[in-house]
Structures are given as C-alpha cells and as structure tokens.
Amino acid sequence: xxxxIQSLFDGALMGCIYALIALGLSLIxxxxxxxxxxxxxxxMLSMYFSFWAGSLWGIDAVLTPLITFPLLFVIGMLxxxxxxxxxxxxxxxxxxxxxxxxxxxLGAITQLAWKAQPRALSYSFIQGNIQFGGYTIALSRxxxxxxxxIIIISISFFLSKTWPGRTIRATSDDSxxxxxxxxxxxxxxxxxxxxxxxxxxxxxxxxxxxxxxxPTMGLRFGLLSWCILAxxxxxxxxxxxxxxxxxxxGESLAMTFWDPRARSLVIYLIFILVLWLRxxxxxxxx
Amino acid sequence: MxxxxxxxxxxxxxxxxxxxxxxxxxxxxxxxxxxxxxGPNGAGKTTFFNLITGLEIPDEGQVIxxxxxxxxxxxxxxxxxxxxxxxxxxxxxxxxxxEEAIRVGAYNRRGEEEVQNKVDWALEFFELEDIxxxxxxxxGLSSLRKVEVARxxxxxxxxxxxxEVGAGLTATELLKLMSELKxxxxxxxxxxxxxxxVMQMVMGLCERIFVLDAGELIAKGIPxxxxxxxxxxxxxxxxxxxxxxxxxG
Amino acid sequence: MNRxxxxxxxxxxxxxxxxxxxxxxxIFGSNQYxxxxxxxxxxxxxxxTSWNIIGGLAGQLDLASFAYLGLGAFTSSxxxxxxxxxxxxxxxxxxxVAVAFALxxxxxxxxxxxxxVWYALTTCALVExxxxxxxxxxxxxxxxxxxLPYFSGSLYxxxxxxxxxxxxxxxxxxxxxxxxxxRIARSKLGFYLKALGEDxxxxxxxGVNTRxxxxxxxxxxxxxxxxxxxxYANIYxxxxxxxxxxQESIKIAILGIVGGRGITYGPLLAALLLVxxxxxxxxxLGGEVSGLYLVIYSVILILVVLFKPSGIATFFQxxxxxxxxxxxxxxxxx
Numbered sequence: 001x002x003x004x005i006q007s008l009f010d011g012a013l014m015g016c017i018y019a020l021i022a023l024g025l026s027l028i029x030x031x032x033x034x035x036x037x038x039x040x041x042x043x044m045l046s047m048y049f050s051f052w053a054g055s056l057w058g059i060d061a062v063l064t065p066l067i068t069f070p071l072l073f074v075i076g077m078l079x080x081x082x083x084x085x086x087x088x089x090x091x092x093x094x095x096x097x098x099x100x101x102x103x104x105x106l107g108a109i110t111q112l113a114w115k116a117q118p119r120a121l122s123y124s125f126i127q128g129n130i131q132f133g134g135y136t137i138a139l140s141r142x143x144x145x146x147x148x149x150i151i152i153i154s155i156s157f158f159l160s161k162t163w164p165g166r167t168i169r170a171t172s173d174d175s176x177x178x179x180x181x182x183x184x185x186x187x188x189x190x191x192x193x194x195x196x197x198x199x200x201x202x203x204x205x206x207x208x209x210x211x212x213x214x215p216t217m218g219l220r221f222g223l224l225s226w227c228i229l230a231x232x233x234x235x236x237x238x239x240x241x242x243x244x245x246x247x248x249x250g251e252s253l254a255m256t257f258w259d260p261r262a263r264s265l266v267i268y269l270i271f272i273l274v275l276w277l278r279x280x281x282x283x284x285x286x
Numbered sequence: 287m288x289x290x291x292x293x294x295x296x297x298x299x300x301x302x303x304x305x306x307x308x309x310x311x312x313x314x315x316x317x318x319x320x321x322x323x324x325g326p327n328g329a330g331k332t333t334f335f336n337l338i339t340g341l342e343i344p345d346e347g348q349v350i351x352x353x354x355x356x357x358x359x360x361x362x363x364x365x366x367x368x369x370x371x372x373x374x375x376x377x378x379x380x381x382x383x384x385e386e387a388i389r390v391g392a393y394n395r396r397g398e399e400e401v402q403n404k405v406d407w408a409l410e411f412f413e414l415e416d417i418x419x420x421x422x423x424x425x426g427l428s429s430l431r432k433v434e435v436a437r438x439x440x441x442x443x444x445x446x447x448x449x450e451v452g453a454g455l456t457a458t459e460l461l462k463l464m465s466e467l468k469x470x471x472x473x474x475x476x477x478x479x480x481x482x483x484v485m486q487m488v489m490g491l492c493e494r495i496f497v498l499d500a501g502e503l504i505a506k507g508i509p510x511x512x513x514x515x516x517x518x519x520x521x522x523x524x525x526x527x528x529x530x531x532x533x534x535g
Numbered sequence: 536m537n538r539x540x541x542x543x544x545x546x547x548x549x550x551x552x553x554x555x556x557x558x559x560x561x562i563f564g565s566n567q568y569x570x571x572x573x574x575x576x577x578x579x580x581x582x583x584t585s586w587n588i589i590g591g592l593a594g595q596l597d598l599a600s601f602a603y604l605g606l607g608a609f610t611s612s613x614x615x616x617x618x619x620x621x622x623x624x625x626x627x628x629x630x631x632v633a634v635a636f637a638l639x640x641x642x643x644x645x646x647x648x649x650x651x652v653w654y655a656l657t658t659c660a661l662v663e664x665x666x667x668x669x670x671x672x673x674x675x676x677x678x679x680x681x682x683l684p685y686f687s688g689s690l691y692x693x694x695x696x697x698x699x700x701x702x703x704x705x706x707x708x709x710x711x712x713x714x715x716x717x718r719i720a721r722s723k724l725g726f727y728l729k730a731l732g733e734d735x736x737x738x739x740x741x742g743v744n745t746r747x748x749x750x751x752x753x754x755x756x757x758x759x760x761x762x763x764x765x766x767y768a769n770i771y772x773x774x775x776x777x778x779x780x781x782q783e784s785i786k787i788a789i790l791g792i793v794g795g796r797g798i799t800y801g802p803l804l805a806a807l808l809l810v811x812x813x814x815x816x817x818x819x820l821g822g823e824v825s826g827l828y829l830v831i832y833s834v835i836l837i838l839v840v841l842f843k844p845s846g847i848a849t850f851f852q853x854x855x856x857x858x859x860x861x862x863x864x865x866x867x868x869x
Contacts, residue, residue, distance in 0.1 A: 083837065083841065091594075091732075091844070092651055093595075093796075094840055096655055097788075097792050097836065098836075098837055100596070100785060100789075100836070101834075101840065102833070102837065104785055104829060104832065104833035105833035105834060107782075107829075108829035108833060109830055112827065219659070219663070223659060223660055227660075230653065259671060261671055262671065265667050265668070268660040268663060269664070271656075271657070272640065272657060272660065275643055275644060275649075275653055275657060276643040279643075
C-alpha cells in the first residue's frame with residue numbers, strides 16, 4: 001500500500017512537469033493548428049543547452065532557463081518564419097512532414113554533437129529529500145513540480161487577461177475575424193510558436209535538476225506531450241494539467257509494479273485507447 | 287400522377303453551444319420539384335444542408351429520405367442512397383483535371399466499364415468538353431461552379447442540393463446555369479433544392495420556396511406568395527427589399 | 536496527347552532500369568559485400584514504393600514501416616526457428632500479422648473527421664511499443680539476437696550461401712510493389728484516394744467511403760512490408776527488437792515524400808539516389824556516416840518540402856495539364 005502511495009506522489013510530481021511540456025505544444029497546436037513533431041526535441045535541446053550553461057559557466061540547473069528561455073523563444077520564432085510559415089498554405093501532410101524533418105534534424109545533430117552517452121549536471125542547490133508522513137519526496141522534483149504549476153497558472157492568466165494573450169486566443173478561434181480586427185495573424189502565430197517553444201526551456205531546466213539527458217529523449221517527450229494533448233483535448237488548461245497527472249501517475253505505477261522498461265508503454269497504450277474511445281479527449285471543447 | 291415525397295425533415299434542430307443554427311425545421315420536398323431555400327446570411331441554410339447530407343448530426347429531429355431515416359447516416363452512405371450536393375465555397379479537387387473530378391462522382395454508381403460513359407455524358411451536358419483536361423485550380427469562377435454541379439450530378443442522385451451556385455456569376459452565366467439546371471431536372475428527373483441569394487435565379491427557377499431566418503422556417507409557398515410575404519421582407523430589412531425585384535416568369 | 540507520350544517514356548525508363556537490375560549481380564560476380572549493398576538499396580526501394588500506397592496515394596503520413604517489417608520478420612522467423620516452418624509460407628503469415636496490427640490502429644484513426652496528425656503520431660508510437668514489447672517478451676524476442684539456423688543452400692528454408700538469390704527475391708518484391716502501385720493508381724480506388732487526399736469532405740459527399748479506402752490502401756502496404764520483413768530476416772540471418780526502428784521508418788517516409796508522393800516510381804528514385812549514395816559512402820568512408828547522413832536526409836526533406844513539395848520525380852514529368860486561365864474565362868462568357 002505504501003509503495004502505491006509513494007508511486008502516486010512521484011507520478012503526480014512528474015505529471016506537473018509533463019503538463020508544462022504539453023502546455024507549450026497545446027499553444028502551438030491549439031492556436032495555429034500546427035502539428036509540431038519536433039516539440040519533444042525542443043525540450044531535449046533546452047536540456048542540452050542547460051547542460052552547456054551549467055557545465056561551462058557553473059550556473060545552477062534551475063537558473064538556466066533565464067538563458068535558455070529567450071534562446072528557445074528566438075529559435076522558435078526563427079523556425080516559424082523560416083519553415084512553418086511557408087507550409088501553412090500547403091497540404092496538411094506537408095506541414096506535418098516538415099516538422100518531422102525538423103525532429104529528425106534536431107535528433108541527428110544532438111547525437112553528433114553530444115554523442116549517445118547521457119549528460120547530467122552536478123547537483124543543483126535544491127537537492128536532498130524531505131520526509132512527509134513516511135514518504136520520501138525529492139526536493140528537486142517537488143520544486144520543479146511547484147514551479148511548473150506556477151508557470152501553468154501564469155500562462156492561463158496571460159491568455160485570458162492580457163492583450164497579447166487574448167490576441168492569441170482570438171486568432172485561434174477565428175483567424176479571419178481576428179485579422180479583420182487588425183491582428184496580424186502571422187505575427188500572432190510567430191508569437192505563439194515562440195512562446196510554446198520557449199516554455200520547453202523552463203521544463204528543460206527543471207528536468208536537469210534531477211535527470212540526465214540523452215538523444216532518445218526527443219522522441220519520448222514528443223510522444224509524451226502528444227499523448228497528454230490527446231487525453232486532454234483542446235481548449236482547457238486545467239484539463240491539460242489533469243491529463244498530465246494521469247500520465248505521470250500511470251508511468252510511475254507502471255515502472256513500480258510492472259517493469260521499468262514499460263514506462264513509455266503505458267503512456268502509448270493510454271494514447272491508443274483514448275483515440276479508440278474518445279478522440280476529442282476528456283476535456284475537449286470541440 | 288400524385289407527386290411523392292422524396293425528402294422530409296421534422297423538427298430538425300442543431301445547436302452550436304449557445305447558438306441554435308437550425309430550429310425545429312419541418313420541410314418536405316416532392317419528387318422532381320425544384321425547391322428554393324432562401325434567407326438572410328446566417329439563417330442556417332448551409333447548416334441545414336449539412337444536416338441532410340450527414341456532415342452534421344442534429345440535436346433533435348429527423349431526416350427521412352424516400353422513406354428511410356437517414357438522420358445519423360454517414361455522408362457517403364447518403365450519397366449512395368441518392369442525395370448529392372455542392373458547396374458554397376467550392377471544394378474542388380485542385381490537382382485533378384475536370385474530367386478526373388467528374389469521374390470521382392461517376393464511380394458512385396458505375397463500374398470501370400461504364401464510368402467513362404457517365405463522365406462523357408456530364409461533360410457534354412454541362413458543356414465542359416473543351417476544358418476537360420484543364421486542372422480544376424486553373425478554372426474561372428463559372429466553370430468551377432459548373433464542374434461542381436457536374437461532379438455532383440455524375441453521382442446520379444435523386445436529390446441534388448445546390449448551395450449558392452449562382453453567387454458571383456454574370457447575368458449571362460446565370461441564365462446559362464439556370465437553363466442547364468432546368469434541363470437537368472426535366473431530362474434526368476433529379477429533384478433540385480437550391481439555396482440562393484440571387485433572387486432572379488430563385489424566382490425564375492423554383493416552383494416552391496422555403497424561407498429560413500435565424501434558423502427558423504418563417505415562410506413557405508410559391509414565389510409570388512413569398513415575395514409579398516411581410517415577414518420575409520422584414521427578415522431582409524436592411525438589405526435590398528426583394529419584393530421590388532421579383533419577376534414572376 | 537503529350538501526357539500519354541510522357542507516360543510511355545516513364546514506363547520505358549522504368550523497364551530499362553529493371554532489365555539492368557537483372558544483370559547487376561553478374562557485374563559484381565562473387566563480391567558478396569557489393570551484392571548485399573545493392574540488395575539493401577533495393578529493400579529500401581521496395582519499402583518506399585510500398586509506402587507510396589499509404590503515404591502517396593492515400594495521403595497518410597505513416598511512420599510505422601519498420602513496425603510492419605519487424606512483425607513480418609519475427610512471425611516468419613519464430614515459426615522457422617521453433618517449428619522448422621518454411622519462410623515461403625511464413626512470409627505470407629508475416630504479411631497477415633502486419634496487416635492485423637495495421638488495421639488495429641487504422642480502424643479507429645481513419646474515421647471521418649479524425650485529424651490526420653493522430654494517425655502519424657500513432658504509427659510512431661506503434662514502432663516504439665513493439666520495440667519495448669519484443670524486448671520484454673523473452674519467449675520470442677528478448678534483448679538478444681535470435682539467429683536463424685544456417686543452411687548453405689536450402690530452398691525450403693529460404694536460406695542460401697550467397698546473397699544473389701535474395702537479391703532476386705527483393706527485385707521480385709520491387710516489381711510487385713510497383714505493379715500494385717500502378718494498378719491502384721489507375722483504378723477506382725486510386726481516384727477515390729486522390730479525391731479524399733484533396734478534400735475529404737467533398738469526397739465523402741460524392742460517395743467515397745474515406746475510411747474504407749484508406750484501410751484498403753493500408754492493407755496493401757502493410758502486407759507488402761510484412762512479406763519483405765520475412766525475407767529481410769532471412770537475409771541477415773537473425774531477428775532482434777532493434778528491427779522496430781523508428782528512425783528508419785521515418786527515413787522511408789522521407790524517401791516517399793522526397794521522391795514524389797503518388798508517383799509510382801518516385802520513392803524508388805529517391806531510394807536509389809539517397810540510400811544508394813549513403814550505402815556507397817558508408818562502404819568507402821566507414822561507420823560515422825550514418826549519423827551525418829541522417830542530418831543530410833532531414834535537411835533534404837525540409838528543402839524538398841519547402842521548395843518542391845511534389846517531389847524530385849516531377850523534374851522528369853511534363854506539365855501536362857494546360858493552365859490558360861484567360862482562355863477559359865473567354866469561353867464561358869460566350
């Protein structure tokens with residue numbers, strides 16, 4: 001019984017972090033209808049950048065997003081204007097194909113640059129465990145989860161209360177109407193893409209406080225975020241958070257009680273189940 | 287010969303969130319009729335067509351076609367039963383030639399041996415033979431419209447729904463299209479239901495007219511009744527008053 | 536008229552290529568390494584051409600080709616290893632197993648109105664799932680290679696002392712894949728697939744059962760790949776969960792797109808050019824090439840998709856649909 005609860009805790013904490021990763025993707029897919037296969041690779045790239053910042057300049061992992069966030073934002077905007085923008089008027093498979101190419105490209109160059117061995121940063125200042133009623137919680141995971149939650153809530157606020165945020169929402173609802181109101185939808189798209197990508201920098205930095213990074217993570221995080229999106233459906237941030245928790249907990253339980261190798265298996269099975277039974281997700285608006 | 291009912295909707299209703307796009311619409315169409323469906327923009331006409339052709343599922347009500355309840359059938363099954371349609375914003379097969387596009391429709395009822403005959407018939411009927419090899423994306427507006435109609439007609443429907451095929455055409459093109467539709471109805475006995483804003487087309491072509499406004503059926507009758515109907519005139523208030531332009535002939 | 540002439544030219548070139556291909560092993564004589572090399576290139580050609588059915592004709596971005604390859608390989612090989620079952624039938628069964636899995640994911644995902652992105656993602660997931668499952672499944676797979684019994688020349692076992700017979704087997708598969716492609720493209724199914732690729736809604740209301748059509752394309756594709764998988768296992772003499780390779784599956788899709796989706800010989804062309812060059816370089820320069828080559832593949836994909844989305848095979852095709860918008864406008868006013 002105790003193991004179950006411990007597993008639940010760990011899973012829930014990871015779930016918050018996963019939800020943040022998925023949030024970035026949700027911004028891109030939900031707003032622009034752009035399928036970004038390379039989203040997971042952005043996370044991985046952020047982790048590698050954090051690794052660089054940490055090992056070259058000794059910056060603590062949790063602070064690296066200060067550098068990587070603007071960096072990923074710029075990269076996101078460049079990717080949008082350079083690649084995505086041109087494919088918007090083409091057949092949908094063209095747009096998906098180009099991000100598949102991007103995913104492959106990023107995966108290949110990270111493999112070439114950093115080789116296959118995993119990279120990790122030395123311990124962050126948030127290390128150690130805390131005891132909570134007989135259960136152990138890693139401080140780094142707890143902090144990461146809390147920070148993720150804060151960011152998620154902030155983004156939610158940003159989207160509903162600030163002008164750029166409402167522009168993004170308006171454009172996602174109806175880009176024609178939005179452009180009639182003077183919104184340059186391409187700029188909004190670029191902003192959304194940049195923001196969605198830069199959010200991965202925060203997740204990346206947080207993950208580096210307790211994890212290592214290797215070239216296979218791109219695909220793993222990519223599929224993970226899409227699974228969360230599929231489970232959640234579009235249009236609800238709380239839904240996204242809950243789905244993140246479900247996935248995190250599912251993964252954790254699978255690792256504890258089934259087989260550590262099965263961690264992703266459970267996620268993919270949930271994915272396929274959702275698509276079989278409820279394609280618009282648990283909380284989807286449409 | 288008593289004209290049979292071919293299509294009947296009862297209490298057909300569709301909501302999108304707070305908006306009721308189609309509200310308790312009861313409508314009947316008889317075989318071989320040419321029916322008009324008019325109403326101001328946003329009245330729900332296209333949604334209505336979507337409900338009939340299976341692209342939307344109604345929240346309430348039924349659609350009965352030739353005695354069969356088709357309310358929840360899939361669009362391709364409905365086409366097989368005998369309903370075909372065009373779209374307000376032309377959904378052309380841009381990379382296909384005119385002939386190939388029509389062929390897709392013709393395969394609905396024809397196998398490999400006979401399909402070419404049907405295609406040739408459609409090309410000849412709608413006078414598209416000269417442009418049969420042209421890519422659909424290269425066509426001018428009126429040709430595009432005709433291809434849409436030809437493609438749908440090639441499926442050999444019993445009921446053909448036309449969504450604003452007259453919009454944007456010149457007067458000459460319009461007359462041409464109207465005569466072709468009339469011929470289509472007379473020669474192939476296809477029932478037509480025409481959604482239109484171009485009043486000339488509606489009044490000149492249709493035997494009976496239904497009027498939608500804000501999702502509700504507000505009037506039905508023969509053209510002269512409709513053009514003098516107060517409620518209809520009010521529905522169009524703020525745009526041209528159509529009672530002046532009705533030419534019953 | 537132009538179109539017919541051009542079609543015949545393309546077919547002639549293809550025939551010419553196939554005839555040359557017949558004699559290739561004779562050129563290499565007993566150089567087994569080179570024969571394996573060209574066989575590998577042809578395997579990619581077969582897979583890419585088969586992919587064209589689902590990815591080109593049906594317009595679905597399928598990223599699971601190596602999932603079906605692996606399934607075919609494991610099915611046939613397991614029956615071979617355990618029960619001395621002939622791979623000639625084993626490969627048919629391998630194809631069927633691949634089809635079964637394909638239908639499992641195709642059936643829910645090809646429903647009208649489900650966005651195509653979910654299909655692409657699920658195919659990605661399928662490869663990963665199978666990799667893990669077969670890694671964990673000690674009975675049949677497990678982390679160690681399962682070797683096929685060696686025979687220096689057994690037709691029954693489809694095991695030969697030289698790579699030459701395998702080369703011809705794969706060449707035969709290539710011909711079959713090309714034929715299937717061209718037959719479908721010209722049939723009702725081909726027209727329906729093209730239509731739904733253009734506009735699914737319009738196709739549906741014209742009587743096209745979009746889901747059924749996509750499933751049919753999927754079945755042809757998965758079966759061909761599954762059969763190829765069985766042969767693949769016999770060529771290399773073992774099976775291993777690493778056969779379920781997501782990266783290579785994406786590569787097949789890249790070949791299909793770069794070559795020219797929907798064009799029968801397009802993916803083959805891309806395979807010959809890209810994989811041919813890669814294998815040749817690998818032979819000359821050594822192992823590190825594959826990492827670099829993946830970078831090149833992805834860049835080529837992005838460039839082609841941005842600047843020539845119809846694929847490189849279209850460089851060889853005539854523009855045979857007349858444009859002349861003005862002409863049409865003139866006619867319709869009369």
